[in-house]
Amino acid sequence: xxxxxNEPFPSVTVPKRVSVVVGNSATLTCSPPLSIPKAIVYWxxxxxxxxxxxxxxxxxxxxxxxxxKLHFANVIPSDNRNGEAYVCNAWQKSVFRSFLQGDDKIxxxxxxxxxxxxxxxxxxxxx
Numbered sequence: 001x002x003x004x005x006n007e008p009f010p011s012v013t014v015p016k017r018v019s020v021v022v023g024n025s026a027t028l029t030c031s032p033p034l035s036i037p038k039a040i041v042y043w044x045x046x047x048x049x050x051x052x053x054x055x056x057x058x059x060x061x062x063x064x065x066x067x068x069k070l071h072f073a074n075v076i077p078s079d080n081r082n083g084e085a086y087v088c089n090a091w092q093k094s095v096f097r098s099f100l101q102g103d104d105k106i107x108x109x110x111x112x113x114x115x116x117x118x119x120x121x122x123x124x125x126x127x
Contacts, residue, residue, distance in 0.1 A: 006092045007033035015085040019108045020075045028105040030068035030088035039090035041068035046087060056086060072107075080109045 009032070020026040032041050043056040043064065058064060061073045068088060072079060086105045 003036060005034055005036040006039070007035065009033050009088075009090070015106045017106045017108050019110060020072075020079075021111050022077055022109050023074055026072040026075050026079075026107060028070040028072075028086055028088075028107075030070070032068055032088070032090040035090060035092050037092070039092040042089050042091070043070050044087045044089055045081065045084060075107065075109055077109050079107045081107070 018026060018028060028043070030041060030043070032039055041064075045054050045056060056062065056070065061076075063071050063073075065071065070086065070088075083106060086107070088105075
C-alpha cells in the first residue's frame with residue numbers, strides 16, 4: 001500500500017520579524033509540513049490566499065537551499081518590502097495538487113554596517 005500525506009503548516013497569526021543591519025547576511029527559515037511525496041518549497045511576496053503571489057526572485061544575492069531556507073548574501077534596504085511578509089509555500093502537485101502557505105517572515109532593515117562618515121586626510125609635501 002502506498003501512503004500519501006499532506007499535512008498543513010502550523011497557523012501563523014503574526015509574521016516573525018527578522019531584524020538585520022543593511023549589508024549583513026540573513027536567512028529566513030521555512031519548516032514545510034510533512035508531505036509524501038515531498039512538496040516543492042518556494043517563497044512568495046504575499047500571504048493573500050486568493051492570490052498565488054509572485055515568487056521571490058532568486059539571483060546571486062538571494063538564494064534558496066534544498067531545505068527551503070531563503071538566504072540573503074547582503075541585505076539591502078528594499079528587502080524590507082515596506083513591511084510586507086515573505087511567505088514560505090509548499091506545493092504538493094503529484095497526489096493532492098494542494099498549495100499550502102506558512103512560515104511568514106518580515107525583514108526589518110536597520111542602519112548600515114559601514115560607517116557613513118569616512119574621514120580622509122590628504123597631506124601634500126612640497127619641496
